[in-house]
Amino acid sequence: MSTKNEHSLLKDAAINKPIHSITKFTTLDYPHHLASIFWFAKCNMACPYCYNPHIVRDNGNISLDEALEFLQNRQGRLDSVVLSGGECTLYPHLEAFCEAIKALDYKIKIDTNGSNPELLRTLIENGLVDYIALDYKAPHYKYTELTHYRHFERFEQSLNLLIRSYLPFEVRTTLHSDLLTPADINAIIEDLHKKEYLGTYYLQNYLHVEPTLGATKKQQNQFDLSQLTPLLPIELRNF
Ligand code: SF4
Numbered sequence: 190m191s192t193k194n195e196h197s198l199l200k201d202a203a204i205n206k207p208i209h210s211i212t213k214f215t216t217l218d219y220p221h222h223l224a225s226i227f228w229f230a231k232c233n234m235a236c237p238y239c240y241n242p243h244i245v246r247d248n249g250n251i252s253l254d255e256a257l258e259f260l261q262n263r264q265g266r267l268d269s270v271v272l273s274g275g276e277c278t279l280y281p282h283l284e285a286f287c288e289a290i291k292a293l294d295y296k297i298k299i300d301t302n303g304s305n306p307e308l309l310r311t312l313i314e315n316g317l318v319d320y321i322a323l324d325y326k327a328p329h330y331k332y333t334e335l336t337h338y339r340h341f342e343r344f345e346q347s348l349n350l351l352i353r354s355y356l357p358f359e360v361r362t363t364l365h366s367d368l369l370t371p372a373d374i375n376a377i378i379e380d381l382h383k384k385e386y387l388g389t390y391y392l393q394n395y396l397h398v399e400p401t402l403g404a405t406k407k408q409q410n411q412f413d414l415s416q417l418t419p420l421l422p423i424e425l426r427n428f
Contacts, residue, residue, distance in 0.1 A: 207229055211226065225271070226273050228274055232276040233276055234326070235337040238402070241274070257286075268295065272287075278308045283312075297317065297320075298320040321351060321356060352386050361391035365395040365408055370410075378418050378421050379418065379420065381420075
């Protein structure tokens with residue numbers, strides 16, 4: 190359970206029930222860890238291929254205190270938590286929530302679209318996150334068209350922050366071949382290279398599910414992987 194002080198910090202968010210649902214156990218999402226996934230409701234982007242339209246549109250059902258109680262009951266059986274969504278960094282109480290999770294001795298992975306660089310900085314500087322997966326949705330010239338979010342510069346601040354931090358992190362792109370071309374992916378790779386990103390770039394193939402947020406169809410275009418620039422190591426997922 191949270192301490193009395195943490196409880197008061199989390200009180201408002203607890204009433205608001207920001208978590209849509211919980212995946213109790215996974216070994217896939219946070220490599221080498223036994224994790225639960227907390228799916229935060231709502232998002233400030235609207236990617237057409239989003240697999241979680243209900244999480245993005247619906248209200249949450251679970252308070253932060255209920256989520257902490259869930260973790261307390263699993264101490265020793267799980268070692269980490271993935272904060273995903275939706276976009277978990279929209280929640281102003283996330284810092285206090287991460288403090289309370291850390292007090293229970295769990296590692297924390299955050300999945301983010303990078304739109305809240307200030308919160309990411311706070312979490313990193315205070316040792317409240319162990320790993321970040323950052324979505325690089327599209328090159329600058331296509332970013333708003335794809336995400337319906339106008340502030341590429343905020344994503345860019347998050348990217349630069351992570352590149353200059355010592356925190357383990359990954360940059361990844363979901364690839365729907367009717368939405369992103371090899372030229373678009375090369376623009377992302379060239380930008381990462383220019384910014385001195387030294388890690389692996391993860392290219393995640395879109396797997397068709399229904400419904401998606403923008404009712405995307407199955408991919409029609411062929412995507413020629415051989416056209417990708419070899420400037421960075423690329424790891425393919427779901428190809
Ligand atoms: S895929 Fe896009 S819309 Fe869906 S949760 Fe991620 S950032 Fe939000």
